[in-house]
Amino acid sequence: MKKDGKSMISKAMGHVSFVIRKCLFFILSMGPVPAHIAFIMDGNRRYAKRRGLQQDSTDPNSGHQVGFKSLISNLQYCYEMGVKYMTVYAFSIDNFRRDPHEVQALMELMKVKIDELLTEGGLLKKFDVRINFWGNLELLTDPVRVAAKKAMDMTVHNKGPVLSVCVAYTSTNEIMHAIEALVREKREKVQIRVCDLERNLFTAGCVEPDIIIRTSGETRLSNFLLWQSNFTHLQNPNPLWPEFSLRHFVWAVLKYQKVHGYLKKLNGETDKNK
Numbered sequence: 139m140k141k142d143g144k145s146m147i148s149k150a151m152g153h154v155s156f157v158i159r160k161c162l163f164f165i166l167s168m169g170p171v172p173a174h175i176a177f178i179m180d181g182n183r184r185y186a187k188r189r190g191l192q193q194d195s196t197d198p199n200s201g202h203q204v205g206f207k208s209l210i211s212n213l214q215y216c217y218e219m220g221v222k223y224m225t226v227y228a229f230s231i232d233n234f235r236r237d238p239h240e241v242q243a244l245m246e247l248m249k250v251k252i253d254e255l256l257t258e259g260g261l262l263k264k265f266d267v268r269i270n271f272w273g274n275l276e277l278l279t280d281p282v283r284v285a286a287k288k289a290m291d292m293t294v295h296n297k298g299p300v301l302s303v304c305v306a307y308t309s310t311n312e313i314m315h316a317i318e319a320l321v322r323e324k325r326e327k328v329q330i331r332v333c334d335l336e337r338n339l340f341t342a343g344c345v346e347p348d349i350i351i352r353t354s355g356e357t358r359l360s361n362f363l364l365w366q367s368n369f370t371h372l373q374n375p376n377p378l379w380p381e382f383s384l385r386h387f388v389w390a391v392l393k394y395q396k397v398h399g400y401l402k403k404l405n406g407e408t409d410k411n412k
């Protein structure tokens with residue numbers, strides 16, 4: 139009986155917050171809606187430490203677990219607001235230099251979460267999401283690479299939002315990868331145009347990010363989408379990634395809307411000068 143009461147309350151709360159989001163996103167959609175938001179999900183370990191979630195060094199994952207929940211919430215906000223592309227920096231090539239226990243634990247978490255995403259009734263199905271994994275996937279553990287490839291194959295025809303997960307990624311590596319592909323493609327033709335290179339980046343076919351948000355107040359881009367961020371509005375809000383909630387999301391979009399006209403003008407001027 140008690141349990142029924144609790145589940146009714148949580149259902150009602152879920153409904154209320156859905157209605158609030160609908161109203162907020164309706165108001166925001168009066169202004170320009172970003173087509174692509176990219177996140178550098180920083181601050182998971184600090185969150186775990188501050189909240190006392192991390193029991194000891196054998197449990198390096200608790201912050202990343204909550205971080206994954208935040209990823210799902212923000213994907214839902216993007217979906218409900220009509221943002222077509224969401225890209226997240228989940229693991230950089232440099233992150234392989236972290237404590238091997240943490241790297242292994244994070245690989246295991248990713249495998250579990252990718253499988254979870256793919257289950258019947260999972261988020262990818264619910265929102266008809268197409269998922270990409272961008273990076274040097276050879277560097278991943280076998281189970282993660284297999285799961286990532288399966289997820290990409292299973293969702294390739296989905297028509298909903300596009301979630302791109304950068305794993306074993308750096309911009310430098312992406313650009314090197316594109317140059318190698320282009321050299322193989324061009325063979326003896328020496329001239330390489332910028333558009334040829336762009337066609338070979340992982341991000342080909344995806345619009346450039348309108349906003350890059352790096353949580354935890356950090357201001358560095360850390361080798362993330364360097365090629366693609368020429369006209370991107372960079373934001374570095376203070377909350378740690380697991381704390382980045384609806385109000386921070388709404389605020390980020392409002393800040394973008396304030397500078398949108400200016401960025402668009404700059405972009406147009408540069409196009410003319412190309």
Ligand code: FPP
Nearest residue numbers: 179180181182183184205206228248251252
């Ligand atoms: C950065 O915080 C976060 C990461 C390096 C990992 C993020 C990964 C996930 C949330 C899981 C994603 C899984 C899938 C399947 C997409 P940090 O470790 O740098 O924290 P700190 O700055 O407080 O040290």
Ligand code: MG
Nearest residue numbers: 179180181182
């Ligand atoms: Mg960090």
